[in-house]
Amino acid sequence: MAISSFHPPVRTLMGPGPSDVNPRILEAMSRPTIGHLDPAFVGMMEETKALLQYAFQTENKLTMPVSAPGSAGMEMCFVNLVEPGEKVIVCQNGVFGMRMKENVERCGATPIMIEEDWGKPVSPAKLEETLQANPDASVVAFVHAETSTGAISDAETLVKLAHQYDCLAIVDAVTSLAGSPLKVDEWEIDAIYSGTQKCVSCTPGISPVSFSERAINKIQNRKTKVQSWFLDLNLVMGYWGSNAQRSYHHTAPINSLYGFHEALVILQEEGLENSWERHATNHNALKAGVEAMGLSFFVDEAYRLPQLNAVTIPEGVDEAAVRSTLLNSYNLEIGAGLGSMAGKIWRIGLMGFASNETNVLNCLGALDAVLSEMGADIRSGKAVSAAKAAYSE
Numbered sequence: 349m350a351i352s353s354f355h356p357p358v359r360t361l362m363g364p365g366p367s368d369v370n371p372r373i374l375e376a377m378s379r380p381t382i383g384h385l386d387p388a389f390v391g392m393m394e395e396t397k398a399l400l401q402y403a404f405q406t407e408n409k410l411t412m413p414v415s416a417p418g419s420a421g422m423e424m425c426f427v428n429l430v431e432p433g434e435k436v437i438v439c440q441n442g443v444f445g446m447r448m449k450e451n452v453e454r455c456g457a458t459p460i461m462i463e464e465d466w467g468k469p470v471s472p473a474k475l476e477e478t479l480q481a482n483p484d485a486s487v488v489a490f491v492h493a494e495t496s497t498g499a500i501s502d503a504e505t506l507v508k509l510a511h512q513y514d515c516l517a518i519v520d521a522v523t524s525l526a527g528s529p530l531k532v533d534e535w536e537i538d539a540i541y542s543g544t545q546k547c548v549s550c551t552p553g554i555s556p557v558s559f560s561e562r563a564i565n566k567i568q569n570r571k572t573k574v575q576s577w578f579l580d581l582n583l584v585m586g587y588w589g590s591n592a593q594r595s596y597h598h599t600a601p602i603n604s605l606y607g608f609h610e611a612l613v614i615l616q617e618e619g620l621e622n623s624w625e626r627h628a629t630n631h632n633a634l635k636a637g638v639e640a641m642g643l644s645f646f647v648d649e650a651y652r653l654p655q656l657n658a659v660t661i662p663e664g665v666d667e668a669a670v671r672s673t674l675l676n677s678y679n680l681e682i683g684a685g686l687g688s689m690a691g692k693i694w695r696i697g698l699m700g701f702a703s704n705e706t707n708v709l710n711c712l713g714a715l716d717a718v719l720s721e722m723g724a725d726i727r728s729g730k731a732v733s734a735a736k737a738a739y740s741e
């Protein structure tokens with residue numbers, strides 16, 4: 349049988365990631381592949397680092413894209429900053445904190461867990477208590493924007509506490525970067541990783557990371573070798589570092605990096621603050637529509653993410669059937685609940701390029717129609733006009 353070329357359906361991506369990719373990025377990715385040590389490519393790498401410093405609001409020299417998805421950025425932070433025998437405080441308020449614990453254990457270190465109810469932010473008071481009880485802890489790790497629940501934590505306060513007790517802070521900013529205020533230098537974050545496919549709206553497969561001088565100092569003074577060859581920053585710096593010899597480490601995903609460069613150029617054109625504001629505006633309109641329909645949000649307004657809307661499912665509704673009708677009849681993807689939230693919430697992403705008025709109105713209209721057809725207990729026909737009203741406020 350002759351298998352022919354793959355042509356994906358055209359969807360609107362309003363789940364927890366990937367988000368809709370700006371056509372400018374796809375066009376950039378189709379440009380000719382050149383060698384990864386070609387001076388033209390190296391010049392683009394330098395620009396990418398500078399654009400990324402802007403996106404992260406940092407002057408950290410060690411700011412770069414890792415050639416692998418967000419999970420690899422997570423692993424890079426842990427394997428480099430955690431040595432066997434250390435104690436790491438992991439604040440868990442959703443799925444991604446669980447993965448941090450797993451990383452700590454695989455580094456041969458001991459995780460000290462702070463567990464928070466899902467949907468709540470990490471509690472600074474609990475962190476301080478745990479830091480006091482564990483004076484030998486060396487690292488604190490937490491997720492800034494929990495994509496599994498839609499809650500944001502106060503990163504600045506948590507990092508400050510970590511430093512008061514001589515700990516370095518590792519922050520997961522996969523979903524927050526470009527969607528919510530994030531200031532790496534001002535908040536003194538030591539190690540941060542993100543992803544490209546959430547609010548930066550690039551294709552998946554790259555993880556931007558940044559490390560402070562404090563973090564680099566610890567990495568350079570490790571007693572043991574980093575157990576991962578691929579993610580060992582001492583080696584990666586030889587390729588991406590500012591005074592690097594550009595020695596061969598691995599072949600960079602050349603065309604993906606063209607796309608990421610373009611995504612960051614787009615972010616720079618819009619302006620970071622404007623991007624944060626756009627995410628907030630579209631969230632407010634979606635919220636007006638969702639509430640007009642009679643549905644509610646899982647997370648309290650005070651710490652609700654604008655880019656990830658966890659919406660409660662009305663009584664008796666087959667939530668998977670709703671999602672498949674949205675996908676098949678409306679070409680619209682929304683997310684299911686993850687982990688213990690499965691069956692309890694939908695996750696409607698308004699990330700990056702997908703965070704726009706058309707998507708908000710289309711999503712509300714489609715959800716309203718599908719739920720009404722199913723006979724769900726909602727107020728039909730109100731959502732779209734409520735969202736429109738929110739835009740014109």
Ligand SMILES: *Cc1c(COP(=O)(O)O)cnc(C)c1O
Pocket residue numbers: 365417418419420422444491493494495496520521522523543552553
């Ligand atoms: C998506 C996500 C990740 C993982 O990123 P991948 O690119 O899927 O590996 C990690 N942390 C958070 C908070 C995320 O939302």
